[in-house]
Amino acid sequence: LGECILHTLLAGVTALAWLGLGSVLLAPLGHSPDRMLDALNRIGAGAVGFALLTFAAGWSGLLYPAAYLPVFGSSAAVGLVATGSLLRGASPPHFRSWPPWQLVLLALLGFYVLLDILSTCAPITSPDALLYHAADPARFEKDHRISEVTWNSSSYEPFTVEMLVLDGFLLWDWVQGAFAPLLLALASLCAVVGAASRIADRATALLAGAIFFAQPFMSWEASSVFVEPGIAFAVSLAAWNLFRFVRHDELSALILAGVFSGAAAGMKYLGLIAALTLGVAAAILSRQRLRPARVLAFSLPAVAVALPWYVKNAVLTGNPIYPYVFGGLNESAAAELQDTRDMFGHGHSPLDLLLLPFRLLGDAEAFDAGEFISPLFLIFAPLVFLAPRARRPAAVIWAGVILYMVGWFFATQQARFLVPLMPVLAVLAAVGALALARRGEVGRWVAAGVVTAVLATGVAVSSVYAAQFVPVVAGAESRRNFLHEKVSYYDGVEWLNRHLGDDDMLLTDNWTLLYLDMPYITFGTMGDLLPPEAGPEQTRSFVRKHGVTHVAVLKGHENRRRQVGYLPSRLLARIPVRAVTSRTLAELGPPDEMLIYAIEGST
């Protein structure tokens, strides 16, 4: 638990460092008159600044704590001074004057923050993090440089958040890296609350914050080394700055909206779609003031911030958005990638589109954990039209939301990819719920009853999720035992770590890469490097090219076992292993074996 507290304190210093660097970067733009927006703008700009610095340092082979810590320390010192000036003259909130239900919402948010910190303090076990969100930064840290991760096409996505995870690794350890996405989630919570308080009032702000953050889905997102909390932060800051531009005609706010739209596009291809949607909404909202200079004020910073990631892909693969649109994957990998994307949801017909809202509420498991998304977004966001003053802007915002949803519906129906919409929908839903409550007695009881019931359900589900991490964080369970329970095929990973060293090169079809200590390569997450149907010649040349000394494949993967048969190999071990199909429910897949071979004649 002491370590957890130390991690949390260091996360606080990280936020100060982001604030410090952001203060320096945004100094030419001057201060926003809105102090809270000003602080968040600086934190956001600082985070993007650190990510791009790490990206540049990585390609220059400078990923050493000795290079990172001085920048981190001096930025944190600037951040401390900036905090002093931001807080000067600010009056503390008078909680005694708040109605009890608002205090309950505030306490609920505090509870979720603690729950998410606790979950983040446990060793990293989320499958996508083990495959690349944490595994790739860990590899870069070990090599002291960024290199192309050819076997996983997802590694070509823009990696701003992964760079911040890498910063955490340089600062201390893997858990510290996992705090970066949590910090971004907390920052997006502040942005949602802040923006809603400016658009409406404190009641709306607290309710919007609870709808956005007090849900099991966000606990999972914030504590699993995922990228979406970062996109949510960037989108919410872009939207808040756009709101300021539309209301006050501040050019600096428009520039910042561009910066954060570009930041979203620099976090994942999904963020690019969110940024384009924001651009369209911005153009419609400010159509009467649309001039070429203003279009440039938004789009130039957006392009500048996002560009490095797309240029890197163009240089490495010839396709700036590899492996999409312009291709680049082999045929079977491209087909498997498409199959994986089509696997989620209920279908793509017009009827499916019509049924989408109802399925998201009542049958959302097929959307990949969609059942853990709060229903309050969908229940109350349409009710925003009950508030007369909100109708016109809400119509434009809803048009943007629907545009994004249609894109999501036809691309890949994964619930996670709806997170960029959540900040905006949370504000709409809070305005809608309060509009219903203010329309009459029945509306008040219905709104209060539904919000209370949903938030209470969320607390129960989120507590069940977080409970699995309590023993290991509290020191009542060993790290090794925890990893055995939560990480797929961990017995095999342990065997490999015991018997292989830095001079070996492992080829594996296992996706649990983070905890492998030796150099490794995979066949490709989708068979990107060596397709499953590849024959003897291709297999042998692949193994030769990469200097493979050992192969570890699952017994159930017959194509890979056939390919091992083409090689001069000797079976070293058969390790009984299990896949973890649900960490929370401790569900395991059927018994399998990891077959480990030595390649004869390899050195």
Add this chain to the structure above:
Amino acid sequence: VRSYALAVLWVAIATALYGWQMLHLVRDIG
């Protein structure tokens, strides 16, 4: 008045759908 009634109806339907989903979730866990 009509939009108010429609809003209450939508909240009732949507909440019932979510309740149905949560019942299934609890049953699956059980």
